[in-house]
Amino acid sequence: MIVVENLHRHFGGFRAVDGASLKIETGSITGLIGPNGAGKTTLFNVVAGRLPPTSGRVVMDGEDITGMAPHELFAKGLLRTFQIAHEFGSMTVRENLMMVPAAQSGESLWNACFRRGAVAAEEKRLRDKADEVLEFLTISHLADQRASNISGGQKKLLELGRTMMVDAKIVFLDEVGAGVNRTLLNTIGDAIVRLNKERGYTFCVIEHDMDFIARLCNPVICMAEGKVLAQGTVEEVKNDERVIEAYLGTGLKNKVKEEAAHG
Amino acid sequence: MDFLNALVALLNFVVIPGVAYGSQLALGALGVTLIFGVLRFSNFAHGDTMAFGTAIVIMFTWLFQSWGISFGPLPTALLALPFGIAATAALVLATDAGIYKFYRRQKAAPIILVIVSAGVMFVMNGLVRLIIGVEERNFTDGARFLLDGNTFKAATGLAEPLVIKTTVAVTVVVAVICVAALFWFLQKTRTGKSMRAFSDNEDLALLSGINPDRVVQVTWIIAAALAVIAGTLYGLDKSFRPFVYFQLLLPVFAAAVVGGLGSPLGAIAGGYIVALSEVVLTYAWKKVATYVLPDSLAPDGLMQLLSTDYKVAVSFSILIIVLLFMPTGIFKGK
Numbered sequence: 179m180i181v182v183e184n185l186h187r188h189f190g191g192f193r194a195v196d197g198a199s200l201k202i203e204t205g206s207i208t209g210l211i212g213p214n215g216a217g218k219t220t221l222f223n224v225v226a227g228r229l230p231p232t233s234g235r236v237v238m239d240g241e242d243i244t245g246m247a248p249h250e251l252f253a254k255g256l257l258r259t260f261q262i263a264h265e266f267g268s269m270t271v272r273e274n275l276m277m278v279p280a281a282q283s284g285e286s287l288w289n290a291c292f293r294r295g296a297v298a299a300e301e302k303r304l305r306d307k308a309d310e311v312l313e314f315l316t317i318s319h320l321a322d323q324r325a326s327n328i329s330g331g332q333k334k335l336l337e338l339g340r341t342m343m344v345d346a347k348i349v350f351l352d353e354v355g356a357g358v359n360r361t362l363l364n365t366i367g368d369a370i371v372r373l374n375k376e377r378g379y380t381f382c383v384i385e386h387d388m389d390f391i392a393r394l395c396n397p398v399i400c401m402a403e404g405k406v407l408a409q410g411t412v413e414e415v416k417n418d419e420r421v422i423e424a425y426l427g428t429g430l431k432n433k434v435k436e437e438a439a440h441g
Numbered sequence: 442m443d444f445l446n447a448l449v450a451l452l453n454f455v456v457i458p459g460v461a462y463g464s465q466l467a468l469g470a471l472g473v474t475l476i477f478g479v480l481r482f483s484n485f486a487h488g489d490t491m492a493f494g495t496a497i498v499i500m501f502t503w504l505f506q507s508w509g510i511s512f513g514p515l516p517t518a519l520l521a522l523p524f525g526i527a528a529t530a531a532l533v534l535a536t537d538a539g540i541y542k543f544y545r546r547q548k549a550a551p552i553i554l555v556i557v558s559a560g561v562m563f564v565m566n567g568l569v570r571l572i573i574g575v576e577e578r579n580f581t582d583g584a585r586f587l588l589d590g591n592t593f594k595a596a597t598g599l600a601e602p603l604v605i606k607t608t609v610a611v612t613v614v615v616a617v618i619c620v621a622a623l624f625w626f627l628q629k630t631r632t633g634k635s636m637r638a639f640s641d642n643e644d645l646a647l648l649s650g651i652n653p654d655r656v657v658q659v660t661w662i663i664a665a666a667l668a669v670i671a672g673t674l675y676g677l678d679k680s681f682r683p684f685v686y687f688q689l690l691l692p693v694f695a696a697a698v699v700g701g702l703g704s705p706l707g708a709i710a711g712g713y714i715v716a717l718s719e720v721v722l723t724y725a726w727k728k729v730a731t732y733v734l735p736d737s738l739a740p741d742g743l744m745q746l747l748s749t750d751y752k753v754a755v756s757f758s759i760l761i762i763v764l765l766f767m768p769t770g771i772f773k774g775k
């Protein structure tokens with residue numbers, strides 16, 4: 179379980195995350211929604227150790243993990259994906275996956291030089307694992323492509339694939355569906371459900387597609403202006419006054435901005 | 442015969458020195474490019490890192506010589522190399538822990554790190570002078586030639602001698618071994634792949650569980666080793682003077698930039714491009730020309746495009762041309 183307590187992250191005077199508190203129950207697929215600029219990505223960045231918080235705490239299974247480095251959180255089974263997919267552009271898709279599991283026997287130079295057999299066996303295990311993940315995600319045909327050459331949606335799948343290379347406990351997915359077509363989105367949705375059911379992954383998913391959220395997530399948390407507005411089932415959150423207002427509010431603001439820009 | 446003589450002269454005065462110097466620059470540029478790739482700043486202290494390492498190598502060479510230890514026909518300095526590398530690695534790791542780490546924590550902009558490295562450069566510069574003084578040092582020993590001019594002339598009957606100095610042969614062999622080992626390391630070992638991954642996309646590397654401190658340390662150690670080897674080979678081939686090493690920074694940077702900062706292959710290509718340009722532009726072509734041209738066209742002058750005093754200008758011009766027309770270098774660096 180992840181508990182976020184009164185988290186703040188300010189940029190200069192701007193409060194991107196402004197006292198957010200929330201819980202992510204173990205075994206859940208928790209949805210995180212909210213209008214653009216609500217602070218969802220910033221919250222992920224703080225929880226996953228990419229940005230230090232201005233104040234507040236993050237606790238994972240009773241342990242304070244506030245401000246830990248990403249690779250330390252990785253070792254604890256906390257992983258995340260990026261809103262804009264990242265990849266090692268100079269490597270193939272399979273090599274991208276094979277980069278993931280840290281601390282194996284190939285890690286030391288001694289082993290690399292003198293225990294070639296063990297390292298080769300490890301490589302093979304990794305390779306098989308990567309191929310299995312690619313198969314699961316239905317992108318086996320991309321294995322030997324350079325990762326910089328695949329489509330945006332496929333990169334999203336690759337991001338999800340990275341989290342499958344190890345036994346993650348909790349995975350934070352930032353807009354997995356952005357720029358992904360329907361078929362691919364369904365593949366991603368199926369993969370998330372299966373990982374949750376079969377391998378016990380906990381997920382926290384940021385997504386704008388409400389159908390996707392409705393299909394996968396319970397509970398759903400809605401953020402706006404750096405604060406948590408509401409939490410509950412999809413239906414409850416959708417019908418919450420403040421949530422409607424937050425979405426409408428920005429809708430109206432955007433409309434006004436647009437008109438100002440055009441007029 | 443004249444044609445063969447011209448060819449030998451070309452080999453002797455342009456190709457061989459160019460390749461030797463190019464190998465030295467390539468090793469230096471590899472260090473610059475690795476630091477740039479992983480730590481994301483241009484390390485101005487690299488020339489003085491070369492100087493520091495070479496100074497330590499020279500001290501150990503003297504020590505070994507005083508003990509009567511030698512390496513047969515090869516320079517004793519090769520035996521001293523591991524000690525120079527160890528001392529230099531310790532120095533750069535200490536510098537990193539004491540200085541650069543602080544700025545990394547602050548997520549300082551690359552330009553800040555560049556300026557910090559310039560500060561480190563001045564300190565190292567002073568340190569080197571303190572340790573070994575400012576005079577010129579020749580520390581080459583062992584056999585002077587692999588192939589000497591008279592043997593060559595006697596064997597071939599040509600008027601032009603072909604000379605291969607031991608230091609040149611050692612430079613090329615050592616450079617080939619280093620480059621092969623480095624590429625094996627980067628391509629095949631887990632740590633090497635982590636370095637590439639880190640250089641490619643730091644955020645993603647961190648998320649893949651790669652320990653940044655370890656990657657940074659390994660990078661410093663490798664860069665230090667390459668710097669000491671490059672500096673020692675250069676010193677064996679020419680001589681050692683702290684000031685000259687400070688000036689070497691320019692061609693080393695030009696090489697790294699020509700090839701594309703962050704690209705190891707580029708650094709090697711860049712090393713040879715810069716070295717050969719320097720040699721070709723500052724060589725007096727009169728000798729070669731006299732062999733190939735008929736007497737009526739024999740040149741009066743030296744046919745030297747640039748005086749050797751201006752050889753630094755060659756690197757500088759290359760640097761500027763590349764930055765203006767091909768800012769990412771030939772191998773598409775950053």
Ligand SMILES: Nc1ncnc2c1ncn2[C@@H]1O[C@H](COP(=O)(O)OP(=O)(O)O)[C@@H](O)[C@H]1O
Binds near residue numbers: 189192212213219
């Ligand atoms: N590094 C940063 N520096 C300054 N402002 C930032 C930074 N990152 C995010 N912001 C601002 O914080 C707000 C929240 O952004 P973000 O967390 O990306 O929102 P969301 O993911 O909910 O759309 C936005 O107004 C954004 O401009």
Ligand SMILES: [Mg+2]
Binds near residue numbers: 218220
């Ligand atoms: Mg976002």
